[in-house]
Amino acid sequence: MxxxxxxxxxxxxxxxxxxxxxxxxxxxxxxxxxxxxxxxxxxxxxxxxxxxxxxxxxxxxxxxxxxxxxxxxxxxxxxxxxxxxxxxxxxxxxxxxxxxxxxxxxxxxxxxxxxxxxxxxxxxxxxxxxxxxxxxxxxxxxxxxxxxxxxxxxxxxxxxxxxxxxxxxxxxxxxxxxxxxxxxxxxxxxxxxxxxxxxxxxxxxxxxxxxxxxxxxxxxxxxxxxxxxxxxxxxxxxxxxxxxxxxxxxxxxxxxxxxxxxxxxxxxxxxxxxxxxxxxxxxxxxxxxxxxxxxxxxxxxxxxxxxxxxxxxxxxxxxxxxxxxxxxxxxxxxxxxxxxxxxxxxxYETIVVEDGKLHIYRDVYDRDTNTEENLRRVLEAYGVSIDQLSEQERAKVMDALKQMSRDATGKLDEPTPSASPNAAATSRNGNSGTANKNENKNTTAAARGNQVTRTVKGQKEIVVEIAALKGKGYPAPAELNTGSGATQKPSTPPPPASKRR
Structure with missing residues (x-):
């Protein structure tokens, strides 16, 4: 023993x-x-x-x-x-x-x-x-x-x-x-x-x-x-x-x-x-x-x-x-x-176009990546403007950005991700939002600091189907090994639009 x-x-x-x-x-x-x-x-x-x-x-x-x-x-x-x-x-x-x-x-x-x-x-x-x-x-x-x-x-x-x-x-x-x-x-x-x-x-x-x-x-x-x-x-x-x-x-x-x-x-x-x-x-x-x-x-x-x-x-x-x-x-x-x-x-990419769908992942390391500025950059890489999105698609995407901006504890960052005249500079410099969070956010956990955070609280991903992205993006998983002993084949149907997990 x-x-x-x-x-x-x-x-x-x-x-x-x-x-x-x-x-x-x-x-x-x-x-x-x-x-x-x-x-x-x-x-x-x-x-x-x-x-x-x-x-x-x-x-x-x-x-x-x-x-x-x-x-x-x-x-x-x-x-x-x-x-x-x-x-x-x-x-x-x-x-x-x-x-x-x-x-x-x-x-x-x-x-x-x-x-x-x-x-x-x-x-x-x-x-x-x-x-x-x-x-x-x-x-x-x-x-x-x-x-x-x-x-x-x-x-x-x-x-x-x-x-x-x-x-x-x-x-x-x-x-x-x-x-x-x-x-x-x-x-x-x-x-x-x-x-x-x-x-x-x-x-x-x-x-x-x-x-x-x-x-x-x-x-x-x-x-x-x-x-x-x-x-x-x-x-x-x-x-x-x-x-x-x-x-x-x-x-x-x-x-x-x-x-x-x-x-x-x-x-x-x-x-x-x-x-x-x-x-x-x-x-x-x-x-x-x-x-x-x-x-x-x-x-x-x-x-x-x-x-x-x-x-x-x-x-x-x-x-x-x-x-x-x-x-x-x-x-x-x-x-x-x-x-x-x-x-x-x-x-470290939280906004990913994959096999024709937009996957938005949790910003688990608090890097302020789920912003409209970053969304525009990702869409433009595939020749798509945010203005091309339908009203329904845009509403779903903006809500997804907000929800996936939660930190590992499930706390929602404020303000809600949005574009502004200073958004690009803030994203490039990586200072503004992070500095504020360093001073104000989760100081209780910082003071404790005697354990590791074992899990992510809440949903980890939101998938939104965007018509203009059809046939574009990073490839879907190939012969995915999930660790369970069974291999997920490429033919496995992708999650439906806006499905959260």
């Missing part, structure tokens, strides 16, 4: 520490194959990360804590921000304390928001290093988080740590580019608000997955990453966190072997750049909601299927028999190296 309790506490602690990839010191468990499928091409559809997109990336204390796992980050705090050792140590200690407070429970009675977590971080950092340095620190974290400085665009593995992207021109889909862009190359596309991950090969959507995403307190980032390694039976190095210090079973910095009962990691993980992973181990109930700390969460069945598909896409051999063997020998860590890294594009 004591051992089971210890393992349970370690699992919770790992979640609190974030999905940070730990180096693996084992030889490759697979010989790469040259029998490749379509070659991944990160340069086929590059676009820049805009200032608005970077500004909207929420910097919370758990996110900041995860970046301290990279030694180069602390060095940059000295060289770029001119922080003293005392300031750095205090920032790190505060971030660690906030991360240690995060815990998962089986109750859904805690409701927090990204805005509240961001506001709390701003307040704490300002008290340590001042408001100006706090802004500079947030900008540095966003730069590294998006991969625009070449430090996190890789897979985050030991061999890739701190290295730039393979092409030097890999960039991320972001606001300012074509909305809902359909890749013309081979890549993985993740859209957090839709809880969806797609696999494209040569511009064709071949597989879709229903996923879990990062909690509001530790959101899934945006930007272009890459996957180059699949790690089976990973070892685990406990972080230097308070919850580890109080454990009698493990010690910070001491490796816990693969297959150990004290190792909370699952069968496999796929690093996609600090502090994020694609990994299994999630319960079916965690798909389609918050499930991790800055990661893409899958069930074990989904993770194994995805790993096999990723290996094929990246030019490596990985058979069902090999996966079964790795699962059988849990004490042996194996790496499957891809001969061609596969781009992983992390998006």
């Amino acid at each position: 004591r051992i089971m309790l210890a393992v349970f506490m370690l699992v919770l602690g790992l979640s609190a520490a974030g999905c940070v990839s730990q180096p693996v010191n084992t030889a490759n468990g697979n010989i790469n194959s040259n029998n490749a499928s379509t070659t991944p091409s990160p340069n086929a559809s590059p676009v820049k990360v805009s200032a608005a997109d970077e500004a909207a990336m929420p910097v919370t204390m758990p996110v900041l804590d995860a970046f301290f796992a990279d030694e180069s980050f602390q060095a940059e705090l000295k060289t770029k921000l001119q922080l003293t050792d005392e300031q750095i140590n205090k920032v790190r200690a505060t971030a660690r304390e906030e991360t240690a407070k995060l815990r998962e429970t089986e109750k859904d009675d805690y409701s927090g928001t990204t805005t509240a977590a961001r506001a709390r971080a701003t307040e704490q950092l300002s008290a340590i290093i001042g408001p100006e340095k706090t802004q500079q620190l947030a900008a540095l974290v966003r730069e590294r988080w998006s991969g625009t400085n070449g430090t996190t665009a890789g897979d985050g593995s030991a061999s890739d740590k701190g290295s730039p992207p393979s092409s030097g021109t890999e960039t991320a889909h972001a606001s300012g580019s074509k909305a809902n862009a359909v890749p013309t190359d081979t890549r993985i596309v993740v859209n957090a608000p839709a809880y969806r991950m797609d696999v494209f090969e040569g511009g064709q959507l071949v597989k879709s997955y229903k996923i879990g995403i990062g909690y509001p307190e530790f959101p899934l980032p945006t930007g272009l990453r890459r996957a180059s390694t699949i790690i089976f039976n990973p070892t685990w190095t406990p972080p230097d966190e308070p919850w580890v210090e109080t454990s009698n079973k493990v010690k910070a910095g001491q490796t816990v072997e693969a297959g150990s009962r004290l190792n909370p990691l699952g069968l496999l993980k796929i690093p996609i750049g600090l502090p994020s992973l694609i990994h299994g181990g999630k319960a079916l109930a965690k798909l389609g909601t918050f499930a991790s700390h800055g990661c893409v969460g899958l069930t074990d069945q989904q993770a194994q299927e995805f790993a096999k598909l990723l290996a094929r896409t990246g030019g490596a051999e990985l058979s069902d028999e090999q996966i079964a063997e790795y699962a059988k020998n849990r004490s042996e860590t194996k790496e499957v190296k891809l001969s061609r890294p596969v781009p992983v594009e992390l998006r």
Whole structure:
């Protein structure tokens, strides 16, 4: 019983520490194959990360804590921000304390928001290093988080740590580019608000997955990453966190072997750049909601299927028999190296034209994306003006924008999304609405800040059928793996117009 309790506490602690990839010191468990499928091409559809997109990336204390796992980050705090050792140590200690407070429970009675977590971080950092340095620190974290400085665009593995992207021109889909862009190359596309991950090969959507995403307190980032390694039976190095210090079973910095009962990691993980992973181990109930700390969460069945598909896409051999063997020998860590890294594009799009219908998703990370300004941009990408909508269509869409502007707790943002002379500037700058919310919204949850928000309260999506969009848009899910063991075929009828779920 004591051992089971210890393992349970370690699992919770790992979640609190974030999905940070730990180096693996084992030889490759697979010989790469040259029998490749379509070659991944990160340069086929590059676009820049805009200032608005970077500004909207929420910097919370758990996110900041995860970046301290990279030694180069602390060095940059000295060289770029001119922080003293005392300031750095205090920032790190505060971030660690906030991360240690995060815990998962089986109750859904805690409701927090990204805005509240961001506001709390701003307040704490300002008290340590001042408001100006706090802004500079947030900008540095966003730069590294998006991969625009070449430090996190890789897979985050030991061999890739701190290295730039393979092409030097890999960039991320972001606001300012074509909305809902359909890749013309081979890549993985993740859209957090839709809880969806797609696999494209040569511009064709071949597989879709229903996923879990990062909690509001530790959101899934945006930007272009890459996957180059699949790690089976990973070892685990406990972080230097308070919850580890109080454990009698493990010690910070001491490796816990693969297959150990004290190792909370699952069968496999796929690093996609600090502090994020694609990994299994999630319960079916965690798909389609918050499930991790800055990661893409899958069930074990989904993770194994995805790993096999990723290996094929990246030019490596990985058979069902090999996966079964790795699962059988849990004490042996194996790496499957891809001969061609596969781009992983992390998006945040709450207004999506899909297969002729307008899908409006909840703004779960409080990024003020469900606005008329953004709606116009999306429609115009498909040659449709908002003025072309019928009175009934427009009424449904505007109501959907309002309802889907609710935060994760179900609270409705005010004022109602609408166009104004300053709407475009506000959207580009990403400052006005967010600043007000940081000061006024959900301060009670920010003050508590001792749990993670486990679920989204209320409906998550509204679908509106628009006549002018018929035959247009991002493709519908292909062979959707919902985690239940059954695959949803493309022939499954789409939800009716204005159906809410």
